[in-house]
Amino acid sequence: MLGKCVGVGILAVALVASLAGTGLAAAAKVIKIGAVYPLTGDVASTGQDCKTGVELALQIINGKYNINIPYAKTAGIPSLGGAQLKVIFADSQGSPQTGMSAAEYLISNKGVKAMVGAYQSSVTKTVSQVTERMHIPYVCSDSTSPTLTERGFKYFFRVNPNDKISAKDQFEFLNAMKKQGKKVNRIALVYENSEWGSHVGQQEKLAAKKFGYKIVADVPYSHSTTDVSSEVARIMAAHPDVVMEASYVSDAILFTEAFKRHNFKPQAFMAMSGHLQNDYLKAVGADANYFIVRSTFNLGMAKRIPAIKQVNALYRQKFGHDMSANAVRSFNAPFVLADAINRAHSTNAAAVQKALLATNMSAGIMAWKGIQFDKNHQNKYASFILEQMAKNVYQTVWPFNAATMKVVWPFPGWGK
């Protein structure tokens, strides 16, 4: 009897799930775009965050809002009679292979005309191979591996800055610290060893050499690891001044806890990506303080860009919490795509590709001068900021002219 009840229960859940997926048939004048994200798997919380960014972007593009960013005040794509964008999400599970077949499915079975997303560079790499082969414009605003825009792809465009720019920015910041008389020479690099992290490490090594810093520890690791004790032991044994970390969420939590457990206090911790996630911040609490984190966005920037406040208010209304930097990253691509389709007056791949090449638009809620693509299809105005957590809000500490807070250096210690 119990067995039957459970069986019926499972069946009911499955039925509800399948019904939820079908939805209603699309109305006329709908342009479908595809988005592959890690919606399950160990990077899923970030993937879901990215998904919310895309959903909000589409809401703003499709509706009318009095916000001073492109395509907010008009409904849909103006040149196509207000055509609506519709996003179809597919799950990569964080795996390049699954992401690849998800992209093929979106294009072949769902008929998407353009692609955004992927988040993990390793997945973006395989998804973009599919879109390139099938002539589908792909605007990415959430993957940072420099190699993505160095393959000479015709249909792949990147709005956000890449890890080459990031490494340069990080060391320019260290140079500035050095000039102020701070002790920075010995650098420890720790990075997850998939497409993204290993290229972060590679670019940081190149930049360290160029800027004249000494790499005292070079620690790649697997981000699905259950324990980082040996990683931390290697880092601590090298006695670095600065630890540069590139982690996703779970590994970022493990590292922060291990550093704290050993009461390890270098001059500074520098981090990125996983450290921006809301669930990382919740998991480690006050231990996230004083990490100098690479980002492109924080809510503190609203002082300079008023639209951020309005966009975040909409976001809060829809999702019940503030926008994370990762949600904002993914928020950007649909606007660039909408702009290209609008100027192309069509969804024809060649026309949209041509329009993308000629992109010259405002950067919306980002602090960049604008969006224009260079010969590699990398947005030439994209740049990073460095930020530090203060009273549960990230504040910009670099570049100095955009800073909303003076950098706390050296790292004051755990529980301070």
Place this chain on the structure above:
Amino acid sequence: MENQLLQMTIDGLLMGSIYALIAVGMTLIWGVMDIINFAHGAFLMLAMFATFWADKLWGIDPLISLPFVALLLFFVGWGTYSTTVRKVLSGPILAQLLVTFGIGIFLVNLAVFLWSPDYRQLHHTLISGTCHFHYCVASKGKVVAALTSIVVFAATYWWLKKTRLGRAVQATSISKEAALLMGINTERVFGITFGVALALLGVAGSLLANFYYVFPNVGDMFGLLAFAIVALGGFGSVPGSFIGGLMIGLAENIGGLYLGPQYKYAIIFAIYLGVVMVRPKGLFGW
């Protein structure tokens, strides 16, 4: 690097005994039923979430909810056996292989659906903070987990060797038919074994939730390690899984320190392959 060796040995032994406690359930199920429980990681996740929600919703500390989580997992195990696993035991071998795989995928996705894929962590539990030994550090959560693991191992071993039910489990694992002829209700033994295996996993999950984050896929890597431990220690051997767990923990930490963390899983699976090549039944298998 030398003074890191002691630290790595401690870390390795602590993590290793937790890995072992996770693996022992898998080895029991395999030993008695000849089924590889691919849903092991997912059940671990369930135990961790149960512990997490007990603390978050009702303020019950993981240390106190531990026996209840173990009991809950016992019934989850019993239920899983009687509703699904029992049905496929008489089916083709492929169905036996796939059923736990399916259960695992179902549970993980159910967790994503119910609780979102966010990472969650308990703060301010009864055992938090660190303890110091010489110049070495360990989190109290890990130390308590490791000590409990040793006690639970001893109890499980005693249960198998000294009690009537334990002997019935052993007899069934040696030969189901002979046990049946001796008047042992093997169906019941199977159900109890599955239940006990998951109860042990429940203890592991509860202890882990003290110092580890919880999310729907948290069990993936633990499940994979458990599989290596079971194969290393010998399918069906309880002491084997304990030794196997410690070996994996030490290999991961000491190997990671000297050869580089990027190779630690390569080292673990190289040891596993080496043992399986020399002794296909594992170190303590029979």
